[in-house]
Amino acid sequence: MIGNLDLATLQNIWWLIGSVVGSLFLFLTFVQGGQTLLFTTPQGDLEKNLIINSIGRKWELTFTTLVLFGGALFAAFPLFYATSFGGAYWVWMLILFTFIVQAVSFEYRSKPNNFLGAKTYEVFLLINGSLGILLIGAAVGTFFTGSRFVLNGYNSVAWQAPFHGLEAALNLFNVSLGLFLVFLARVLGALYLLNNIDHAPLNERCRAAAWVNFLIALPFLLVVLVSLLVMDGFAVDPATGVVSMESGKYLHNLLAMPMVDLLLLAGLVGVIYGVVSAKFLKKDCGIWFAGLGTVLVGLAIFALAGYNNTAFYPSLSDLQSSLSIRNASSSHYTLVAMTYVALAVPFVLAYIFYVWKLMDAKKITPKELDGEYAKDMY
Amino acid sequence: MEMEILSTVNWARAQFALTAMYHWIFVPLTLGLSFLVAFFESIYLKSGNEEWKKITKFWMTLFGINFAIGVATGIILEFEFGTNWSNYSWMVGDIFGAPLAVEGIFAFFLEATFFAVMFFGWERVSKKFHLFSTWMVAVGSNLSAMWILIANGWMQFPTGMAFNPDKARFEMQNIWDVFLSPVAISKFVHATSSSFIVAALFVLGISALFLLQKRHQKMAKRSMAVAAVFGLVASLFVAINGDESAYSVAQRQPMKLAAMEGLYQGSTGASLVAFGVLNPAKDVGDNQSEFLVSAKLPGLLSLLATRDFNGFVPGINDLVAGNPAQNIIGANERVANGKIAVAALAGYKEAKGRGDAAGAAAALATFNTYQGDLGYGYLKNGEAAVPPVAATFYSFHIMVVLGSLFILLFVLVLYHLKKGDIENCTNLNQASFYALFFGYVASQAGWVVAEVGRQPWAIQNLLPVGVAATPIGSGNVQATFFIFLILFTTLLIAEIGIMVKQIKIGPEA
Numbered sequence: 001m002i003g004n005l006d007l008a009t010l011q012n013i014w015w016l017i018g019s020v021v022g023s024l025f026l027f028l029t030f031v032q033g034g035q036t037l038l039f040t041t042p043q044g045d046l047e048k049n050l051i052i053n054s055i056g057r058k059w060e061l062t063f064t065t066l067v068l069f070g071g072a073l074f075a076a077f078p079l080f081y082a083t084s085f086g087g088a089y090w091v092w093m094l095i096l097f098t099f100i101v102q103a104v105s106f107e108y109r110s111k112p113n114n115f116l117g118a119k120t121y122e123v124f125l126l127i128n129g130s131l132g133i134l135l136i137g138a139a140v141g142t143f144f145t146g147s148r149f150v151l152n153g154y155n156s157v158a159w160q161a162p163f164h165g166l167e168a169a170l171n172l173f174n175v176s177l178g179l180f181l182v183f184l185a186r187v188l189g190a191l192y193l194l195n196n197i198d199h200a201p202l203n204e205r206c207r208a209a210a211w212v213n214f215l216i217a218l219p220f221l222l223v224v225l226v227s228l229l230v231m232d233g234f235a236v237d238p239a240t241g242v243v244s245m246e247s248g249k250y251l252h253n254l255l256a257m258p259m260v261d262l263l264l265l266a267g268l269v270g271v272i273y274g275v276v277s278a279k280f281l282k283k284d285c286g287i288w289f290a291g292l293g294t295v296l297v298g299l300a301i302f303a304l305a306g307y308n309n310t311a312f313y314p315s316l317s318d319l320q321s322s323l324s325i326r327n328a329s330s331s332h333y334t335l336v337a338m339t340y341v342a343l344a345v346p347f348v349l350a351y352i353f354y355v356w357k358l359m360d361a362k363k364i365t366p367k368e369l370d371g372e373y374a375k376d377m378y
Numbered sequence: 379m380e381m382e383i384l385s386t387v388n389w390a391r392a393q394f395a396l397t398a399m400y401h402w403i404f405v406p407l408t409l410g411l412s413f414l415v416a417f418f419e420s421i422y423l424k425s426g427n428e429e430w431k432k433i434t435k436f437w438m439t440l441f442g443i444n445f446a447i448g449v450a451t452g453i454i455l456e457f458e459f460g461t462n463w464s465n466y467s468w469m470v471g472d473i474f475g476a477p478l479a480v481e482g483i484f485a486f487f488l489e490a491t492f493f494a495v496m497f498f499g500w501e502r503v504s505k506k507f508h509l510f511s512t513w514m515v516a517v518g519s520n521l522s523a524m525w526i527l528i529a530n531g532w533m534q535f536p537t538g539m540a541f542n543p544d545k546a547r548f549e550m551q552n553i554w555d556v557f558l559s560p561v562a563i564s565k566f567v568h569a570t571s572s573s574f575i576v577a578a579l580f581v582l583g584i585s586a587l588f589l590l591q592k593r594h595q596k597m598a599k600r601s602m603a604v605a606a607v608f609g610l611v612a613s614l615f616v617a618i619n620g621d622e623s624a625y626s627v628a629q630r631q632p633m634k635l636a637a638m639e640g641l642y643q644g645s646t647g648a649s650l651v652a653f654g655v656l657n658p659a660k661d662v663g664d665n666q667s668e669f670l671v672s673a674k675l676p677g678l679l680s681l682l683a684t685r686d687f688n689g690f691v692p693g694i695n696d697l698v699a700g701n702p703a704q705n706i707i708g709a710n711e712r713v714a715n716g717k718i719a720v721a722a723l724a725g726y727k728e729a730k731g732r733g734d735a736a737g738a739a740a741a742l743a744t745f746n747t748y749q750g751d752l753g754y755g756y757l758k759n760g761e762a763a764v765p766p767v768a769a770t771f772y773s774f775h776i777m778v779v780l781g782s783l784f785i786l787l788f789v790l791v792l793y794h795l796k797k798g799d800i801e802n803c804t805n806l807n808q809a810s811f812y813a814l815f816f817g818y819v820a821s822q823a824g825w826v827v828a829e830v831g832r833q834p835w836a837i838q839n840l841l842p843v844g845v846a847a848t849p850i851g852s853g854n855v856q857a858t859f860f861i862f863l864i865l866f867t868t869l870l871i872a873e874i875g876i877m878v879k880q881i882k883i884g885p886e887a
Contacts, residue, residue: 053498057494057498058494060449060489060490060493060494061487061490061491063449063453063490064482064486064487064489064490066453067453067456067482067486068479068482068483068486068487070456070457070460070478071456071475071478071479071480071481071482072479072482074456074459074460074467074471074474074475074478074479075471075475075476075478075479076475076479078467078468078471078472078475078547079468079471081459081460081467081468081471081475082460082464082465082466082467082468082471083464083468084460085457085459085460085461085464085467086460086461086462086463086464086467086848086850087464087850089461089848089850089854089858090854092457092460092461093461093858093861096453096454096457097861097865099450099453100450100451100453100454100865100869101450101865101869102450103446103447103449103450103453104446104447104450104869104872104873106446107442107443107445107446108443108446108872108873108876111443111876111879111880112876112879112883113875113876113878113879114872114875114876115868115871115872115875115876116868116872153546153727153731154546154727155468155545155546155547156464156465156468156546157464157468157848158849159850164850164854330471330472330475330549330550331472331542331549331550333549333550333551333553334472334473334475334476334549334550334553337476337550337553338476338479341476341479341480341483342483344483344484345483348483348484348487351491352487352491355491355492355494355495355511356491358495358499358502358503358507359494359495359498359499359502359503361502362502368501371501372500372501373498373500373501375439375886376435376439376497376498376500377498
């Protein structure tokens with residue numbers, strides 16, 4: 001059945017799959033948010049350890065989702081993989097360095113004889129949660145603001161960016177998106193900790209942190225949203241594949257895809273409700289509303305970048321080198337095969353959900369950190 | 379300009395080698411120790427004996443320390459294909475991306491999800507579900523190895539695809555050819571079972587240390603028994619599969635086999651080198667002797683490579699210059715063919731660009747005739763198809779010798795465990811302890827054979843590394859190379875420090 005789908009449909013499906021994975025990653029950055037909260041929210045070692053042991057049981061899911069995001073893009077849009085990662089070399093390398101140091105930090109931080117000392121591993125977590133997320137935001141920002149590269153007749157890429165991608169971090173839109181994601185992660189982190197830890201003083205601080213970080217995130221969100229409404233975009237002629245600048249392109253995309261407006265609106269409402277429910281209604285389950293909201297906002301952002309005849313990885317040096325989901329994708333055969341593979345994703349999500357529920361059924365308490373299994377704790 | 383590209387390529391190679399070798403320090407232990415921990419916990423559940431829980435938890439702690447740095451060093455490899463090998467990513471992404479994505483979906487999430495249960499679920503889930511989670515981590519780790527080895531197997535033996543001249547890339551035609559490639563299966567069996575040996579040696583070595591120090595003796599002997607059986611069974615798989623691998627390499631990568639054996643002049647009834655010191659002055663096509671000293675087993679190489687004592691095994695000279703008597707087309711000729719293919723592809727593009735349909739068709743016909751040698755067209759000459767012989771030869775022989783000694787060690791340990799006097803066998807326990815380190819040496823050597831032995835190819839015969847790299851300037855790659863070197867070394871020091879401390883602490887009282 002899947003084999004009968006035409007190439008364009010498959011390309012649309014795979015942009016959606018990539019978007020879902022990317023958006024789930026954004027939700028899961030509550031781990032990174034928790035990592036930076038470590039420096040502002042807890043008082044004393046006990047609260048710090050509670051936070052570490054809470055997000056420390058989820059960090060691998062975030063990490064793995066990022067890896068899958070890369071793998072899915074490689075399989076479905078190899079030209080993007082080939083173009084972006086090599087060109088934005090330093091951005092991606094810095095992102096990866098922050099994830100490398102993150103991966104050891106939970107495990108090594110409290111182990112005796114850990115060479116660098118607990119504080120260093122905490123700083124690693126801070127770097128990953130701040131710089132790592134900021135740069136991911138900046139990299140996603142280039143989906144709208146473009147990069148400087150040229151593809152030759154063999155689709156091999158030549159970059160015209162002397163700082164190999166670090167230019168992305170100098171653009172107001174990109175940086176705003178990055179900072180929005182950093183503070184959104186902190187909001188999500190606070191809400192997750194609130195829901196996962198049973199320790200009244202820390203819970204109160206998490207409620208406050210969710211609210212404060214939401215307020216800090218707002219101006220950056222406004223810059224992103226307003227820019228999207230007014231900025232020029234990269235339009236692809238569906239008949240010829242020719243790319244041209246179109247003023248108000250992303251506004252046009254919003255108007256042409258009411259479903260995306262709905263996603264964006266519902267997503268923002270979800271995030272706001274999540275925060276409000278924690279701060280003012282004193283509920284603990286705000287993470288689910290804010291988390292779902294984040295996924296919906298993510299889907300909307302990716303849809304704006306890739307659908308409705310838009311170049312999702314535009315070239316500022318040569319418009320015709322810009323990548324769209326039409327010219328950057330894998331072959332029909334590969335997309336069909338991978339779509340069959342993707343049928344397993346709901347099954348994977350189901351067991352993750354099941355185990356998550358099982359593991360988080362009881363909240364983490366200070367007692368657990370001192371109990372029979374104290375030696376196993378992070 | 380050419381020098382600059384060459385330098386970028388070589389730094390990219392160095393960086394990939396560095397990061398892959400670092401990653402591979404931790405992977406074998408993850409692959410094998412995950413199963414050993416699952417065995418220990420299964421015994422605990424079946425026997426209900428708390429001693430086995432203690433054993434499980436001790437090895438699990440060491441597993442966790444190793445696992446974290448394995449994850450840390452692994453993420454870079456996937457992204458490096460994009461950052462440093464962009465032309466590669468484009469030319470074969472249509473095929474190569476699939477196993478990577480499948481690895482994420484089917485393997486990584488198993489590990490990521492159940493790892494947390496394994497370490498923090500003792501009080502949160504039932505004993506049975508905990509054991510199930512431990513098994514899932516082992517299965518997930520090994521599945522992830524399977525998918526990445528399928529990808530690697532495809533690079534060694536590209537299959538199930540066709541070249542699309544319009545897009546200038548290879549496209550998948552049959553996913554089953556890629557996923558069930560005999561090379562991929564063979565690599566999976568070889569890499570995982572040899573990793574089980576590394577893990578078995580790890581458990582054996584630390585247990586032997588406990589016996590030497592007269593600490594935790596009961597626990598050490600129990601751990602040793604499980605590890606030695608596991609190691610011995612894995613060794614049998616490696617031995618059987620090693621024979622299959624040699625045959626497969628002979629058929630599909632004869633140049634690699636020639637380098638593994640330092641064989642320059644092909645012959646029937648070719649000898650296997652049991653021991654040898656290569657002649658460093660030896661060059662392709664000259665008359666110098668290949669070895670300064672050597673001991674050879676007559677006919678055995680022919681048997682391994684062709685399943686016939688008198689079969690012909692081509693040497694490097696035959697593979698470079700050709701050997702019409704044996705129907706071998708040499709690399710020199712293939713380079714000429716490849717250049718025709720490269721020119722025809724350019725001609726096709728150019729004719730198409732100016733709307734010359736007849737010209738394009740003619741160029742395409744020429745290209746199709748010579749496309750099997752496309753990759754050779756990017757090489758300077760036939761000799762450029764020869765991998766570094768010394769690195770390949772010595773790594774191969776170190777791996778084989780160590781692998782054979784490990785079998786002997788497992789047998790001796792099992793014998794003395796059965797006899798009940800293992801705690802008195804000081805020499806054997808010392809050997810077990812040192813074998814821990816040699817397990818890593820053998821494992822790394824195996825990858826050197828596999829990867830150095832296939833140079834200059836990123837994709838065998840189709841894409842040399844020189845064309846595969848991202849042209850981003852060697853300075854950038856140099857900088858990241860040294861950052862990786864410093865970062866990974868620092869993390870390794872931390873890992874070893876933590877590991878040694880935990881071993882000193884030993885299982886909980």
